[in-house]
Amino acid sequence: MAGRFAAAVGRRALGAATGVLLTASLLTACGSEDKDAAPAGPSSSAPAADSQDTTQAAGVVPLGESKPTRIAIPKIGVSAPVEGVGLLPNGRVEEPPLSRPNLAGWYSEGVTPGEAGPAVILGHVDANKKPAVFYRLKELTKGDKIQITREDGSTVTFAVTELKRVDKNAFPHQQVFGEQLDHAALRLVTCGGAFDPQSGHYKDNLIVYATMVAA
């Protein structure tokens, strides 16, 4: 009896230790000012079959205007708030503040996600020595799902069609922000490639192209 009790205590102790460690790991990797969960580790990956879904953009009718409030990308553990970012006086797009690494920024001069046209959401790859909201964006593959919750309560699902890494100085602004489309599309943008300590910036941008598949 005592032996069985002792074993139970041991299991509890081991579980507690593991729990502490997991918590510590999460805090180390994903510290964030937002209360929302920051990008989770690989254990949160969706089943492999999920990434093999086909993109079925045809037949999905675009929605009316409604601002995005949240973004979720189950495969890479993203669940984050979305706020509007605008255009700076110098013509550059405003970026979400580094002090809020888990915040995604929707370009409010463009269409809202779900409307006909390309909606654009920016997110940091890292900030303050921690992974930021789009840290694992490069892991996405064709068919992976992205969900956008909108102010009107609707949730729009997009499927990834393509990933592109481009030189930051040759970013296709017109195509990403202003392409004429007959359907609802989403573009996620973050940094990629090597970091250049001289300039203090990454050399490339990673662009994820997606089209609406459900609403």
Added chain:
Amino acid sequence: MRKTFALAGAGAAAAALVFAGPVSAATQPSISASPNPFYPGDTLTLTAKGCTTAPQLQSDSGLFVSPPQFRGQPTTWIAQGKTRSNLTPGKTYVAKWTCQIEGGSAVLSLTTTPGKRPDRPTPTPTPTRPTFSFGYDDVQLSTRRVVPGGSTTFTVTCPTSVTITGNGFTQSPLKVTKIGENKWRATGVFKKNLPNPTTATVICKGHGSVKYTTNPDKGDNNNMKPKPSTKIPTGPINTGDGTLYMAEKNGSAMPLAAAGAGAALAAGLGAVVLRRRMVRGRS
């Protein structure tokens, strides 16, 4: 005795004969060439009649690439002769053959003048239909005024198909009807409570979309206006401070964290083992 007869020669190729010996009218030899006229590089079909033996080329003043070989039987002989491509148009070339005829031999003479090949006509470009570009000009609204409970009718020109959505309509997307070639129509009824902004988007499949917007709350007379096109930003997009990249590159934060976690895990397991030993000792 040799006789020369001028034979009827059409156009640029004419023939003449020289006979040796008595020749009856019935056996007068002749030679002709086709096509006529011809151009440098063409192949001539030569037909010799009246000879009892195949004509043999004597001279051709550079007309043929190689001597045409006559085949046939008395008294009809045919040969193919490829002319040189560098013949001078308008210049006269004379070719002569000899053959046997009844009662002697004859010389067949062919006088030719190649023509100038006409310039190839410039192909007329196939007229291409201008690519359709969808824009505000392709959409007409019966009224731009947005009134709660009111309606507006869209008439759209689009070669494919049309979808009209809007956040202010009681039904979205609107039911679109084809009313003619490339013409579509739909009527939207506005909700009693209109959102801000109230928008309507007209999509022409494969050709893009246009968007109308109005802000009922901002006193802009509730008139739907074309929404200005998206302002395209310029310059680099910097989404990341590189601190994690540099820390990982320098061998640092994450590995250290992992090492710390490993140490803590080992300590935890050690505590469990110790506890088990203590319990065992007690029992």
